[in-house]
Amino acid sequence: MSNPHLIGLDWGTTACRAYLIGAGGEVLARVTDGPGILRVESGAFGAALDTMIAGWPALPMILSGMIGSRQGWKEAPYAHCPAATGDIVAALTRIEHAGRAIALVPGLSCENGGMPDVMRGEETQILGALEIAKQDGGVFLLPGTHSKWAGVTGGCIASFRTFMTGEVFGALKDHTILGRLMREGAPDADGFARGVRASTTLTSAGALLNRLFATRTYGLMNRLPDTALSDYLSGLLVGAEIAEATKQIENPVTIIASPALAHRYTEALKLLGHESALAPADCGAAGHWRIARAAGLC
Amino acid sequence: MSNPHLIGLDWGTTACRAYLIGAGGEVLARVTDGPGILRVESGAFGAALDTMIAGWPALPMILSGMIGSRQGWKEAPYAHCPAATGDIVAALTRIEHAGRAIALVPGLSCENGGMPDVMRGEETQILGALEIAKQDGGVFLLPGTHSKWAGVTGGCIASFRTFMTGEVFGALKDHTILGRLMREGAPDADGFARGVRASTTLTSAGALLNRLFATRTYGLMNRLPDTALSDYLSGLLVGAEIAEATKQIENPVTIIASPALAHRYTEALKLLGHESALAPADCGAAGHWRIARAAGLC
Numbered sequence: 001m002s003n004p005h006l007i008g009l010d011w012g013t014t015a016c017r018a019y020l021i022g023a024g025g026e027v028l029a030r031v032t033d034g035p036g037i038l039r040v041e042s043g044a045f046g047a048a049l050d051t052m053i054a055g056w057p058a059l060p061m062i063l064s065g066m067i068g069s070r071q072g073w074k075e076a077p078y079a080h081c082p083a084a085t086g087d088i089v090a091a092l093t094r095i096e097h098a099g100r101a102i103a104l105v106p107g108l109s110c111e112n113g114g115m116p117d118v119m120r121g122e123e124t125q126i127l128g129a130l131e132i133a134k135q136d137g138g139v140f141l142l143p144g145t146h147s148k149w150a151g152v153t154g155g156c157i158a159s160f161r162t163f164m165t166g167e168v169f170g171a172l173k174d175h176t177i178l179g180r181l182m183r184e185g186a187p188d189a190d191g192f193a194r195g196v197r198a199s200t201t202l203t204s205a206g207a208l209l210n211r212l213f214a215t216r217t218y219g220l221m222n223r224l225p226d227t228a229l230s231d232y233l234s235g236l237l238v239g240a241e242i243a244e245a246t247k248q249i250e251n252p253v254t255i256i257a258s259p260a261l262a263h264r265y266t267e268a269l270k271l272l273g274h275e276s277a278l279a280p281a282d283c284g285a286a287g288h289w290r291i292a293r294a295a296g297l298c
Numbered sequence: 299m300s301n302p303h304l305i306g307l308d309w310g311t312t313a314c315r316a317y318l319i320g321a322g323g324e325v326l327a328r329v330t331d332g333p334g335i336l337r338v339e340s341g342a343f344g345a346a347l348d349t350m351i352a353g354w355p356a357l358p359m360i361l362s363g364m365i366g367s368r369q370g371w372k373e374a375p376y377a378h379c380p381a382a383t384g385d386i387v388a389a390l391t392r393i394e395h396a397g398r399a400i401a402l403v404p405g406l407s408c409e410n411g412g413m414p415d416v417m418r419g420e421e422t423q424i425l426g427a428l429e430i431a432k433q434d435g436g437v438f439l440l441p442g443t444h445s446k447w448a449g450v451t452g453g454c455i456a457s458f459r460t461f462m463t464g465e466v467f468g469a470l471k472d473h474t475i476l477g478r479l480m481r482e483g484a485p486d487a488d489g490f491a492r493g494v495r496a497s498t499t500l501t502s503a504g505a506l507l508n509r510l511f512a513t514r515t516y517g518l519m520n521r522l523p524d525t526a527l528s529d530y531l532s533g534l535l536v537g538a539e540i541a542e543a544t545k546q547i548e549n550p551v552t553i554i555a556s557p558a559l560a561h562r563y564t565e566a567l568k569l570l571g572h573e574s575a576l577a578p579a580d581c582g583a584a585g586h587w588r589i590a591r592a593a594g595l596c
Contacts, residue, residue, distance in 0.1 A: 113499065115508075115512045116512070116521070117511065118518065162508060162511045163511075164474070164511050165507050167474045167475065168470070168510070170473075171469040171473040172466070175472070175473045176462070178462075199504075201411065202502070203502070204545075205502065205503060205506035205538035206461065206497075206541050207542050209461040209463050209466060210413075210539075211413065213413075213461075217414040217416055218414070221414045240502070240503035240506075244502045244504025245504065247502075
């Protein structure tokens with residue numbers, strides 16, 4: 001085991017991952033169940049940090065994600081796209097905790113057709129994925145509560161778009177009539193595929209507001225088992241997201257996600273005729289290492 | 299005042315309206331704050347009915363809406379579109395309460411491109427609106443939690459579509475990050491209009507999942523006041539609904555709704571280049587009278 005050189009934290013709204021990183025960027029130890037910023041009481045981020053990395057050596061620290069938002073430890077103003085590693089390094093926000101320097105990675109902002117968009121944390125994972133694959137371009141998908149699709153050229157995150165797919169799915173399932181007929185069961189691949197295929201028939205934004213209701217009527221009319229309704233709804237939303245996001249994409253899509261979520265998107269991409277590849281684990285740590293090294297922190 | 303001839307109830311999921319109806323179909327008295335079926339404990343619908351119409355004479359009764367659903371008093375199986383008054387009469391479900399006959403109006407079902415759709419209660423309001431206007435056709439919009447758009451020709455409800463606009467709006471506002479930056483205020487016509495106009499730029503279902511996020515980023519970037527964000531989101535969804543629903547519509551749209559909701563949709567229709575007219579109040583009672591008379595109940 002090489003000597004540890006850096007501590008990196010990917011500190012989001014609902015979860016935190018901490019990495020002890022070696023001289024070559026490799027992960028030597030990790031904490032995967034740290035509390036998201038919303039679960040840190042009274043903003044006691046220093047104490048939460050100390051608990052997570054207890055026993056790790058005193059090393060330079062770099063934090064990415066919502067920890068750098070207005071609701072986090074300190075606001076790290078967005079860097080604007082197109083943004084390369086150097087632009088992110090130039091926008092690092094420094095704080096001190098217990099006599100140790102901490103760098104907060106800025107989120108990125110961009111503008112698409114008059115709509116501002118923002119990300120926090122995903123930029124670090126993307127830079128890490130590029131680092132691991134020794135690439136300087138590609139299309140990256142980071143699915144989840146807020147799916148991010150980013151285009152990278154020449155090592156530079158050129159632009160990106162957010163799709164609220166995961167959060168919309170949760171709100172519809174838990175807080176509308178669509179959840180009423182659903183019953184939990186094993187993932188239903190057929191229900192999911194039917195949802196993805198149905199998404200291809202939608203030719204407008206409003207058509208989605210109509211088609212969502214099929215999640216109820218298929219249940220009412222016994223055309224889908226109650227254990228498949230949740231997957232149908234998921235397929236409908238994921239399919240709609242992919243159809244829009246891939247409109248001008250030729251490259252294969254690189255997915256940065258947990259295995260379960262990556263599997264879901266891989267299947268949907270396949271159904272819609274797109275190739276995809278899965279990024280290795282620990283892209284976040286690789287991104288921390290890349291940014292910290294470029295900033296001269298380690 | 300003419301003699302009362304009929305009692306009609308429009309008994310939905312969250313509210314109930316009861317009408318005491320005269321010989322010409324006019325409303326002689328009304329109760330507007332009855333409990334929806336979900337608020338009637340242990341399904342004690344008879345007792346709830348007795349409370350609502352206490353003091354009214356013993357007359358034939360006709361009930362429309364979710365009271366005829368599986369979760370209601372007794373399930374009244376759907377009549378299938380195209381459906382005229384006679385088809386609805388033929389599908390009335392009869393029950394008895396305290397020695398008095400009650401007719402339950404069936405909901406309607408239809409099929410659009412492989413997707414089943416259903417309504418309960420709106421068919422009665424539509425038939426009532428036709429009755430009052432002495433028309434036998436038109437396009438009817440009943441906005442709300444689940445907006446219904448119905449096409450009527452020759453006195454026959456030919457087909458309809460449901461848009462989950464209202465319920466999606468509520469779920470997004472109350473149960474996603476989009477509500478976080480919103481502040482309650484007077485209705486913001488400019489925010490609403492910006493949402494409606496933004497909806498016209500969306501060329502796919504997935505584009506909506508992206509554009510929703512503008513409700514957050516406009517707030518983050520101070521491009522809309524926090525009191526306008528809720529109206530922006532509303533305009534985005536209402537505009538998307540209208541754009542899809544009016545794809546093949548030439549007629550002016552007749553809106554059956556409360557004044558506040560009707561105003562919102564009238565404004566959005568105008569912004570999108572469509573004419574609309576407002577149906578008179580009490581379409582529900584007129585529908586009850588029309589169906590009951592055709593059934594020989596009064």
